[in-house]
Amino acid sequence: MDSLARVASIIEQQHARPGALLPILHEIQDALGCIPPDSVPLIAQGLNLSRAEVHGVISYYAHFRQTPPGRHVVRVCCAEACQSVGGEALAEHARARLAGSDVTLEPVYCLGLCAIGPALQIDETKLHARVTPEKFDALIEAMEAAR
Secondary structure: OOHHHHHHHHHHHHOOOOOOHHHHHHHHHHHHOOOOHHHHHHHHHHHOOOHHHHHHHHHHOOOOOOOOOOOEEEEEEOOHHHHOOOHHHHHHHHHHHHOOOOEEEEEEOOOOOHHHOOOEEEOOOEEEOOOOHHHHHHHHHHHHHOO
16 A cells, blocks of 8 residues: 555544544554655545644644654653753764764653653663763664664
């Protein structure tokens, strides 16, 4: 099934649900890895919304992306608790270390590890606390070696 057919199927299954837009966007991103820009008119039509309304929701929430992610997604916490213990330096180190790689780096604003930051998440499940630049490099090297 091509991506637009998958989007149409998701809309058909969810359109009658109250507040269907966010569940539809989540399901599309889960299925396709992103919300393709050419799916916005289908979503808008299926929910009787304007394309601007759909695009506005997609662009408002940092979780949604309109391009496919890299092979891995690394999320660095940028919330105040993590910033206070070196999160900004970690985020800058991560940007430099991952530049030009096939890893997508995303900011996130709380991973729930506030007391043991700075924190990061690799892909959807692997949480890491008290991450230093050296620990970050070791985590990325281990991730790359596991390919």
